Amino acid sequence: MSRSANNALLFAAMAVLLMLVGAMQSWNVALAILNMCLISAIMTLGVNIQWGYAGLFNAGVMGFTALGGLAAIVVSVAPVPAAWDAGGARAILGLLAGLATIAGGIWLWKKLPVPRTARIWLTALLAVSGYGLMRLILDPAVDAIEAVEPAMTGFLGGFGLPIMFSWIVGGVFAAIVAWAIGKVALGLRSDYLAIATLGISEIIIYFLKNEDWLTRGVKNVNGLPRPVPYEIDLQGALWLHDLAAWAGIPVVDASSLIVKLNYAALFLVVLIAIFWLSERALKSPWGRMMRAIRDNEIAAGAMGKNVTGRHLQVFVLGSAVIGLAGAMLATLDGQFTPASYQPLRFTFLVWVMVIVGGSGNNLGSILGGFVIWFFWIEAEPIGLALMNFLTSGMALDSPLRLHLLENAAHTRLMTMGLVLLLVLRFSPRGLIPEVKR
16 A cells, blocks of 8 residues: 555544544534644644654653643733732833843853853852842732732733734744753753753743732633634524524534534644645755754764754744644633643653654654544543443442443553554554655
Protein backbone atom coordinates (compact mmCIF):
# COMPACT_ATOMS: atom_id res chain seq x y z
CA MET A 1 0.00 0.00 0.00
CA SER A 2 1.34 3.45 -0.90
CA ARG A 3 2.11 6.01 1.78
CA SER A 4 -0.74 8.31 0.72
CA ALA A 5 -3.27 5.48 0.71
CA ASN A 6 -2.11 4.34 4.14
CA ASN A 7 -2.48 7.87 5.55
CA ALA A 8 -5.94 8.23 4.02
CA LEU A 9 -6.98 4.89 5.51
CA LEU A 10 -5.82 5.91 8.99
CA PHE A 11 -7.73 9.20 8.90
CA ALA A 12 -10.77 7.43 7.47
CA ALA A 13 -10.67 4.97 10.37
CA MET A 14 -10.53 7.92 12.78
CA ALA A 15 -13.56 9.48 11.08
CA VAL A 16 -15.44 6.18 11.36
CA LEU A 17 -14.71 6.04 15.11
CA LEU A 18 -16.12 9.55 15.58
CA MET A 19 -19.21 8.65 13.58
CA LEU A 20 -19.71 5.53 15.68
CA VAL A 21 -19.68 7.70 18.80
CA GLY A 22 -22.27 9.96 17.17
CA ALA A 23 -24.50 7.03 16.26
CA MET A 24 -24.14 5.05 19.52
CA GLN A 25 -23.84 7.87 22.09
CA SER A 26 -24.79 11.25 20.63
CA TRP A 27 -23.63 13.66 17.97
CA ASN A 28 -23.07 16.29 20.65
CA VAL A 29 -20.53 13.99 22.30
CA ALA A 30 -18.90 13.23 18.95
CA LEU A 31 -18.53 16.93 18.09
CA ALA A 32 -17.21 17.72 21.58
CA ILE A 33 -14.53 15.06 21.08
CA LEU A 34 -13.80 16.42 17.58
CA ASN A 35 -13.24 19.96 18.91
CA MET A 36 -10.84 18.74 21.57
CA CYS A 37 -9.09 16.56 18.98
CA LEU A 38 -8.52 19.64 16.81
CA ILE A 39 -7.03 21.62 19.70
CA SER A 40 -4.91 18.64 20.76
CA ALA A 41 -3.62 18.32 17.19
CA ILE A 42 -2.50 21.97 17.25
CA MET A 43 -0.68 21.41 20.56
CA THR A 44 0.96 18.32 19.11
CA LEU A 45 2.12 20.27 16.07
CA GLY A 46 3.79 22.75 18.44
CA VAL A 47 5.65 20.00 20.29
CA ASN A 48 6.54 18.32 17.00
CA ILE A 49 8.14 21.56 15.77
CA GLN A 50 10.43 21.43 18.80
CA TRP A 51 11.11 17.70 19.03
CA GLY A 52 10.54 16.45 15.50
CA TYR A 53 12.41 19.29 13.80
CA ALA A 54 15.19 19.97 16.30
CA GLY A 55 15.22 17.24 18.96
CA LEU A 56 14.36 19.65 21.83
CA PHE A 57 12.61 17.97 24.75
CA ASN A 58 10.05 20.38 26.20
CA ALA A 59 8.69 19.01 29.49
CA GLY A 60 6.75 22.21 30.20
CA VAL A 61 3.91 22.00 27.70
CA MET A 62 1.47 22.58 30.57
CA GLY A 63 2.96 25.98 31.39
CA PHE A 64 2.81 27.28 27.83
CA THR A 65 -0.78 26.06 27.53
CA ALA A 66 -1.69 27.92 30.72
CA LEU A 67 -0.13 31.12 29.35
CA GLY A 68 -2.55 30.85 26.45
CA GLY A 69 -5.40 30.62 28.95
CA LEU A 70 -4.05 33.70 30.74
CA ALA A 71 -4.16 35.57 27.42
CA ALA A 72 -7.87 34.79 27.14
CA ILE A 73 -8.44 36.63 30.43
CA VAL A 74 -6.19 39.59 29.66
CA VAL A 75 -7.67 40.17 26.22
CA SER A 76 -11.36 39.35 26.53
CA VAL A 77 -12.57 39.96 30.09
CA ALA A 78 -14.06 43.39 30.72
CA PRO A 79 -11.97 45.64 32.98
CA VAL A 80 -13.07 46.06 36.60
CA PRO A 81 -13.20 49.88 37.16
CA ALA A 82 -13.33 49.62 40.97
CA ALA A 83 -10.21 47.41 41.02
CA TRP A 84 -8.32 49.78 38.72
CA ASP A 85 -9.28 52.71 40.91
CA ALA A 86 -8.18 50.83 44.05
CA GLY A 87 -4.69 49.93 42.87
CA GLY A 88 -4.41 49.39 39.13
CA ALA A 89 -1.94 52.21 38.44
CA ARG A 90 0.24 51.24 41.39
CA ALA A 91 0.25 47.58 40.32
CA ILE A 92 1.43 48.57 36.83
CA LEU A 93 4.11 50.77 38.41
CA GLY A 94 5.31 47.83 40.52
CA LEU A 95 5.53 45.58 37.46
CA LEU A 96 7.47 48.26 35.59
CA ALA A 97 9.89 48.48 38.53
CA GLY A 98 10.43 44.71 38.23
CA LEU A 99 11.04 44.92 34.49
CA ALA A 100 13.44 47.82 35.00
CA THR A 101 15.35 45.74 37.55
CA ILE A 102 15.69 42.86 35.08
CA ALA A 103 16.82 45.18 32.28
CA GLY A 104 19.29 46.93 34.59
CA GLY A 105 20.70 43.62 35.77
CA ILE A 106 21.26 42.46 32.20
CA TRP A 107 22.99 45.74 31.34
CA LEU A 108 25.24 45.55 34.43
CA TRP A 109 26.21 41.98 33.68
CA LYS A 110 26.98 42.53 30.01
CA LYS A 111 28.14 46.13 29.67
CA LEU A 112 29.65 47.40 32.93
CA PRO A 113 33.45 47.68 32.44
CA VAL A 114 34.50 46.30 35.83
CA PRO A 115 36.08 43.00 36.94
CA ARG A 116 33.85 39.92 36.97
CA THR A 117 33.66 39.71 40.78
CA ALA A 118 32.49 43.31 41.05
CA ARG A 119 29.93 42.69 38.29
CA ILE A 120 28.50 39.72 40.20
CA TRP A 121 28.14 41.71 43.43
CA LEU A 122 26.64 44.75 41.71
CA THR A 123 24.15 42.66 39.76
CA ALA A 124 23.12 40.77 42.90
CA LEU A 125 22.72 44.03 44.82
CA LEU A 126 20.55 45.50 42.07
CA ALA A 127 18.42 42.34 41.91
CA VAL A 128 17.78 42.29 45.66
CA SER A 129 17.09 46.01 45.95
CA GLY A 130 14.95 46.06 42.80
CA TYR A 131 12.87 43.11 44.00
CA GLY A 132 12.35 44.81 47.36
CA LEU A 133 11.24 48.01 45.65
CA MET A 134 8.85 46.10 43.40
CA ARG A 135 7.22 44.34 46.34
CA LEU A 136 7.04 47.61 48.27
CA ILE A 137 5.05 49.18 45.43
CA LEU A 138 3.09 46.14 44.32
CA ASP A 139 1.93 44.48 47.57
CA PRO A 140 -0.36 47.29 48.83
CA ALA A 141 -1.88 47.56 45.35
CA VAL A 142 -2.51 43.81 45.23
CA ASP A 143 -4.22 43.86 48.64
CA ALA A 144 -6.46 46.74 47.55
CA ILE A 145 -7.38 45.07 44.24
CA GLU A 146 -8.19 41.70 45.81
CA ALA A 147 -10.40 43.39 48.43
CA VAL A 148 -12.80 44.68 45.73
CA GLU A 149 -15.78 42.29 45.85
CA PRO A 150 -13.54 39.19 46.08
CA ALA A 151 -16.47 36.80 45.59
CA MET A 152 -17.32 38.35 42.22
CA THR A 153 -14.19 40.11 40.96
CA GLY A 154 -11.11 40.74 43.11
CA PHE A 155 -8.96 41.20 40.02
CA LEU A 156 -8.22 43.84 37.40
CA GLY A 157 -10.00 42.14 34.52
CA GLY A 158 -8.80 42.56 30.96
CA PHE A 159 -9.22 44.79 27.94
CA GLY A 160 -12.70 43.64 26.89
CA LEU A 161 -11.67 42.80 23.31
CA PRO A 162 -13.01 39.94 21.14
CA ILE A 163 -11.64 36.70 22.50
CA MET A 164 -10.19 35.54 19.18
CA PHE A 165 -7.49 38.20 19.59
CA SER A 166 -6.35 36.21 22.61
CA TRP A 167 -5.29 33.36 20.34
CA ILE A 168 -2.55 35.57 18.90
CA VAL A 169 -1.70 37.06 22.30
CA GLY A 170 -1.47 33.58 23.81
CA GLY A 171 1.14 32.66 21.22
CA VAL A 172 3.03 35.89 21.99
CA PHE A 173 2.98 35.23 25.77
CA ALA A 174 4.29 31.70 25.29
CA ALA A 175 6.93 32.88 22.80
CA ILE A 176 8.27 35.51 25.24
CA VAL A 177 8.58 33.01 28.08
CA ALA A 178 10.13 30.43 25.73
CA TRP A 179 12.72 33.01 24.63
CA ALA A 180 13.65 33.70 28.26
CA ILE A 181 13.95 29.97 29.02
CA GLY A 182 15.88 29.30 25.84
CA LYS A 183 18.42 32.07 26.45
CA VAL A 184 19.33 30.36 29.72
CA ALA A 185 18.91 26.65 29.05
CA LEU A 186 19.47 25.97 25.34
CA GLY A 187 23.23 26.21 25.65
CA LEU A 188 23.15 23.26 28.05
CA ARG A 189 22.54 19.56 27.44
CA SER A 190 19.05 18.43 26.43
CA ASP A 191 18.27 16.95 29.85
CA TYR A 192 18.85 20.37 31.43
CA LEU A 193 16.33 21.88 29.01
CA ALA A 194 13.76 19.29 30.11
CA ILE A 195 14.42 20.11 33.78
CA ALA A 196 14.23 23.86 33.14
CA THR A 197 10.97 23.68 31.19
CA LEU A 198 9.39 21.36 33.76
CA GLY A 199 10.39 23.64 36.64
CA ILE A 200 9.33 26.87 34.98
CA SER A 201 6.03 25.27 33.95
CA GLU A 202 5.30 24.54 37.61
CA ILE A 203 6.30 28.10 38.54
CA ILE A 204 3.85 29.48 35.96
CA ILE A 205 1.00 27.38 37.37
CA TYR A 206 1.92 28.38 40.94
CA PHE A 207 1.88 32.04 39.89
CA LEU A 208 -1.50 31.74 38.19
CA LYS A 209 -3.00 29.97 41.21
CA ASN A 210 -1.81 32.56 43.73
CA GLU A 211 -1.87 35.96 41.99
CA ASP A 212 -5.59 36.61 42.45
CA TRP A 213 -5.28 40.24 41.34
CA LEU A 214 -4.43 39.04 37.84
CA THR A 215 -6.23 35.70 37.39
CA ARG A 216 -8.55 35.31 40.43
CA GLY A 217 -6.40 32.28 41.32
CA VAL A 218 -8.31 29.17 42.35
CA LYS A 219 -11.59 31.14 42.34
CA ASN A 220 -11.42 30.86 38.53
CA VAL A 221 -12.62 33.23 35.83
CA ASN A 222 -15.96 32.11 34.42
CA GLY A 223 -18.11 33.35 31.56
CA LEU A 224 -15.38 34.18 29.06
CA PRO A 225 -16.80 35.73 25.86
CA ARG A 226 -17.38 33.43 22.90
CA PRO A 227 -16.60 33.82 19.19
CA VAL A 228 -19.74 31.85 18.29
CA PRO A 229 -23.45 32.38 19.15
CA TYR A 230 -24.90 31.27 22.47
CA GLU A 231 -27.31 28.35 22.45
CA ILE A 232 -30.03 30.35 24.16
CA ASP A 233 -29.89 33.00 21.42
CA LEU A 234 -30.14 30.38 18.68
CA GLN A 235 -33.11 28.72 20.34
CA GLY A 236 -35.20 31.83 19.80
CA ALA A 237 -34.67 31.78 16.01
CA LEU A 238 -37.53 30.43 13.89
CA TRP A 239 -35.18 28.91 11.31
CA LEU A 240 -33.64 26.70 14.01
CA HIS A 241 -37.08 25.42 15.03
CA ASP A 242 -37.78 24.56 11.40
CA LEU A 243 -34.39 22.86 11.04
CA ALA A 244 -34.85 20.87 14.26
CA ALA A 245 -38.31 19.75 13.15
CA TRP A 246 -36.94 18.66 9.77
CA ALA A 247 -34.10 16.73 11.43
CA GLY A 248 -36.39 15.26 14.08
CA ILE A 249 -34.29 16.41 17.06
CA PRO A 250 -35.05 18.75 20.00
CA VAL A 251 -34.31 22.44 19.51
CA VAL A 252 -31.87 22.41 22.44
CA ASP A 253 -29.82 19.63 20.84
CA ALA A 254 -29.90 21.42 17.48
CA SER A 255 -28.57 24.65 19.00
CA SER A 256 -25.76 22.78 20.77
CA LEU A 257 -24.80 20.99 17.55
CA ILE A 258 -24.62 24.27 15.62
CA VAL A 259 -22.44 25.90 18.27
CA LYS A 260 -20.05 22.94 18.27
CA LEU A 261 -19.93 22.94 14.46
CA ASN A 262 -19.03 26.64 14.50
CA TYR A 263 -16.21 25.95 16.94
CA ALA A 264 -15.03 23.05 14.82
CA ALA A 265 -14.93 25.27 11.71
CA LEU A 266 -12.82 27.90 13.50
CA PHE A 267 -10.42 25.35 14.96
CA LEU A 268 -10.12 23.54 11.63
CA VAL A 269 -9.12 26.76 9.84
CA VAL A 270 -6.37 27.39 12.42
CA LEU A 271 -5.18 23.78 12.24
CA ILE A 272 -4.98 23.83 8.45
CA ALA A 273 -3.09 27.15 8.49
CA ILE A 274 -0.52 25.92 11.02
CA PHE A 275 -0.14 22.60 9.21
CA TRP A 276 0.43 24.36 5.89
CA LEU A 277 3.00 26.73 7.38
CA SER A 278 4.73 23.86 9.19
CA GLU A 279 4.96 21.80 6.01
CA ARG A 280 6.32 24.78 4.06
CA ALA A 281 8.94 25.33 6.75
CA LEU A 282 9.85 21.64 6.94
CA LYS A 283 10.43 21.36 3.18
CA SER A 284 12.40 24.62 2.96
CA PRO A 285 16.19 25.03 3.33
CA TRP A 286 15.50 26.11 6.91
CA GLY A 287 13.76 22.79 7.60
CA ARG A 288 16.60 20.79 6.08
CA MET A 289 19.06 22.76 8.22
CA MET A 290 17.02 22.04 11.39
CA ARG A 291 16.97 18.31 10.67
CA ALA A 292 20.70 18.38 10.01
CA ILE A 293 21.26 20.04 13.38
CA ARG A 294 18.94 17.53 15.04
CA ASP A 295 20.75 14.55 13.53
CA ASN A 296 24.32 15.77 14.15
CA GLU A 297 24.90 19.02 16.03
CA ILE A 298 28.68 18.73 15.85
CA ALA A 299 28.73 18.36 12.07
CA ALA A 300 26.22 21.20 11.63
CA GLY A 301 28.29 23.46 13.89
CA ALA A 302 31.43 22.59 11.93
CA MET A 303 29.63 23.72 8.77
CA GLY A 304 29.12 27.15 10.34
CA LYS A 305 25.53 26.80 11.55
CA ASN A 306 24.55 28.65 14.72
CA VAL A 307 23.17 25.62 16.57
CA THR A 308 22.10 27.42 19.74
CA GLY A 309 20.51 30.27 17.78
CA ARG A 310 18.50 27.89 15.61
CA HIS A 311 17.44 25.89 18.67
CA LEU A 312 16.19 29.08 20.28
CA GLN A 313 14.29 29.97 17.12
CA VAL A 314 12.49 26.65 16.83
CA PHE A 315 11.81 26.48 20.57
CA VAL A 316 10.08 29.87 20.46
CA LEU A 317 8.04 28.92 17.38
CA GLY A 318 6.83 25.64 18.88
CA SER A 319 5.96 27.27 22.20
CA ALA A 320 3.97 29.99 20.39
CA VAL A 321 1.84 27.31 18.72
CA ILE A 322 1.24 25.64 22.10
CA GLY A 323 0.25 29.00 23.63
CA LEU A 324 -2.19 29.62 20.78
CA ALA A 325 -3.76 26.22 21.42
CA GLY A 326 -4.03 27.06 25.13
CA ALA A 327 -5.99 30.22 24.33
CA MET A 328 -8.27 28.23 22.03
CA LEU A 329 -8.87 25.71 24.80
CA ALA A 330 -9.88 28.45 27.27
CA THR A 331 -12.18 29.85 24.58
CA LEU A 332 -13.88 26.48 24.12
CA ASP A 333 -14.23 25.91 27.89
CA GLY A 334 -15.53 29.43 28.49
CA GLN A 335 -13.54 29.64 31.72
CA PHE A 336 -10.00 29.76 33.08
CA THR A 337 -9.26 27.32 35.92
CA PRO A 338 -5.57 27.30 36.92
CA ALA A 339 -6.00 24.21 39.11
CA SER A 340 -7.04 22.16 36.05
CA TYR A 341 -3.60 22.42 34.45
CA GLN A 342 -1.97 19.11 35.33
CA PRO A 343 1.20 17.56 33.83
CA LEU A 344 -0.63 14.31 33.04
CA ARG A 345 -3.12 16.07 30.77
CA PHE A 346 -1.06 18.87 29.27
CA THR A 347 2.46 17.42 29.06
CA PHE A 348 2.47 13.63 29.23
CA LEU A 349 -0.60 13.15 27.05
CA VAL A 350 0.64 15.55 24.38
CA TRP A 351 3.96 13.72 24.25
CA VAL A 352 2.12 10.42 23.81
CA MET A 353 0.29 12.02 20.89
CA VAL A 354 3.59 12.98 19.24
CA ILE A 355 5.10 9.51 19.76
CA VAL A 356 2.04 7.60 18.58
CA GLY A 357 1.43 9.85 15.58
CA GLY A 358 5.03 9.93 14.38
CA SER A 359 7.73 12.32 15.48
CA GLY A 360 8.97 14.60 12.71
CA ASN A 361 5.83 14.18 10.59
CA ASN A 362 3.22 16.94 10.84
CA LEU A 363 0.44 14.75 9.46
CA GLY A 364 1.37 12.08 11.99
CA SER A 365 1.21 14.61 14.81
CA ILE A 366 -2.34 15.55 13.80
CA LEU A 367 -3.37 11.89 13.68
CA GLY A 368 -1.75 11.27 17.06
CA GLY A 369 -3.71 14.15 18.57
CA PHE A 370 -6.95 12.66 17.28
CA VAL A 371 -6.25 9.05 18.24
CA ILE A 372 -5.00 9.65 21.77
CA TRP A 373 -7.66 12.18 22.73
CA PHE A 374 -10.38 9.92 21.35
CA PHE A 375 -9.25 6.96 23.43
CA TRP A 376 -8.56 9.19 26.45
CA ILE A 377 -12.27 10.16 26.46
CA GLU A 378 -13.82 6.93 25.23
CA ALA A 379 -11.69 4.57 27.35
CA GLU A 380 -14.04 5.04 30.30
CA PRO A 381 -17.34 4.09 28.57
CA ILE A 382 -15.56 1.32 26.68
CA GLY A 383 -14.05 0.05 29.94
CA LEU A 384 -17.43 0.16 31.68
CA ALA A 385 -19.06 -1.77 28.85
CA LEU A 386 -16.24 -4.33 28.97
CA MET A 387 -16.58 -4.76 32.74
CA ASN A 388 -20.36 -5.17 32.39
CA PHE A 389 -19.77 -7.90 29.82
CA LEU A 390 -17.12 -9.69 31.90
CA THR A 391 -19.26 -9.62 35.06
CA SER A 392 -22.60 -10.38 33.40
CA GLY A 393 -22.60 -13.90 34.86
CA MET A 394 -21.92 -12.77 38.44
CA ALA A 395 -24.46 -12.00 41.12
CA LEU A 396 -25.60 -8.39 41.23
CA ASP A 397 -24.22 -7.94 44.76
CA SER A 398 -20.93 -9.74 44.09
CA PRO A 399 -18.04 -7.78 45.70
CA LEU A 400 -15.78 -8.54 42.72
CA ARG A 401 -18.40 -7.31 40.26
CA LEU A 402 -19.00 -4.12 42.22
CA HIS A 403 -15.26 -3.50 42.53
CA LEU A 404 -14.67 -3.92 38.80
CA LEU A 405 -17.56 -1.65 37.85
CA GLU A 406 -16.56 1.06 40.33
CA ASN A 407 -13.00 1.11 39.03
CA ALA A 408 -13.83 0.94 35.33
CA ALA A 409 -12.72 4.57 34.97
CA HIS A 410 -9.14 3.54 35.71
CA THR A 411 -9.03 1.65 32.41
CA ARG A 412 -8.27 5.07 30.86
CA LEU A 413 -4.65 4.99 32.05
CA MET A 414 -4.31 1.32 31.13
CA THR A 415 -5.68 2.09 27.66
CA MET A 416 -3.10 4.86 27.13
CA GLY A 417 -0.30 2.51 28.13
CA LEU A 418 -1.66 -0.25 25.92
CA VAL A 419 -1.98 2.02 22.87
CA LEU A 420 1.55 3.34 23.39
CA LEU A 421 3.01 -0.15 23.79
CA LEU A 422 1.25 -1.51 20.70
CA VAL A 423 2.39 1.40 18.56
CA LEU A 424 5.98 1.16 19.81
CA ARG A 425 5.96 -2.60 19.17
CA PHE A 426 4.43 -2.68 15.70
CA SER A 427 5.21 0.83 14.42
CA PRO A 428 8.12 2.19 16.49
CA ARG A 429 8.41 5.35 14.38
CA GLY A 430 4.71 6.16 14.82
CA LEU A 431 1.56 5.57 12.81
CA ILE A 432 2.78 7.99 10.11
CA PRO A 433 6.59 7.97 10.31
CA GLU A 434 8.83 10.83 9.29
CA VAL A 435 9.61 10.86 5.58
CA LYS A 436 13.34 10.97 4.91
CA ARG A 437 13.84 13.38 2.05
